[in-house]
Amino acid sequence: GENVEQHPSTLSVQEGDSAVIKCTYSDSASNYFPWYKQELGKRPQLIIDIRSNVGEKKDQRIAVTLNKTAKHFSLHITETQPEDTAVYFCAARFQGYSTLTFGKGTMLLVSP
Amino acid sequence: DTAVSQTPKYLVTQMGNDKSIKCEQNLGHDTMYWYKQDSKKFLKIMFSYNNKELIINETVPNRFSPKSPDKAHLNLHINSLELGDSAVYFCASSQAASFVLAAQETQYFGPGTRLLVL
Numbered sequence: 001g002e003n004v005e006q007h008p009s010t011l012s013v014q015e016g017d018s019a020v021i022k023c024t025y026s027d028s029a030s031n032y033f034p035w036y037k038q039e040l041g042k043r044p045q046l047i048i049d050i051r052s053n054v055g056e057k058k059d060q061r062i063a064v065t066l067n068k069t070a071k072h073f074s075l076h077i078t079e080t081q082p083e084d085t086a087v088y089f090c091a092a093r094f095q096g097y098s099t100l101t102f103g104k105g106t107m108l109l110v111s112p
Numbered sequence: 113d114t115a116v117s118q119t120p121k122y123l124v125t126q127m128g129n130d131k132s133i134k135c136e137q138n139l140g141h142d143t144m145y146w147y148k149q150d151s152k153k154f155l156k157i158m159f160s161y162n163n164k165e166l167i168i169n170e171t172v173p174n175r176f177s178p179k180s181p182d183k184a185h186l187n188l189h190i191n192s193l194e195l196g197d198s199a200v201y202f203c204a205s206s207q208a209a210s211f212v213l214a215a216q217e218t219q220y221f222g223p224g225t226r227l228l229v230l
Binding site for chain 2 (some may be wrong): 089
């Protein structure tokens with residue numbers, strides 16, 4: 001089955017810095033890669049996603065890049081703000097299946 | 113914000129008891145899921161249902177039995193609760209199981225049910 005590795009497990013940055021979270025996946029047939037943000041005590045919420053026919057996608061301060069050859073994808077957050085503090089999960093979906101395999105999460109702490 | 117709802121929000125119970133968690137979505141989605149999030153925050157899929165039919169059953173003890181009375185509801189019944197069942201259980205839904213449009217793939221999560229087994 002699909003396996004998703006996520007790094008780092010924790011990331012501390014100063015407000016205004018950039019943050020990068022990286023994920024690798026095992027199954028080359030995976031074709032959908034969402035990123036979820038989970039604030040403390042809240043539900044995971046989709047912040048951005050990318051499909052395998054696209055190399056990069058951007059939405060304001062967040063962007064995701066995908067390298068299909070290397071089977072890795074990354075989340076980039078620029079101009080971080082304290083409200084970006086949360087756990088971020090990457091996920092991958094194996095083609096033909098509906099379920100997502102999640103990475104183990106990255107705790108991002110943005111200090112004012 | 114009530115697109116996917118779960119009850120109860122908190123559940124504290126003794127080992128050996130049987131309990132149920134209910135989930136409802138009003139998004140008109142065809143596919144619903146149950147996830148377990150353990151103390152280390154790891155999110156793991158348990159079950160997936162499409163139009164009331166079970167399509168995915170990950171390696172979950174048979175003490176866990178999902179039931180989908182209609183495509184808007186997916187309930188989770190747990191028999192003989194164990195200490196290791198303590199976790200947050202999230203229900204989620206997506207528009208379809210077979211994805212033609214990217215928008216159909218987004219999974220929307222419920223608020224979670226925090227289960228503590230004593």
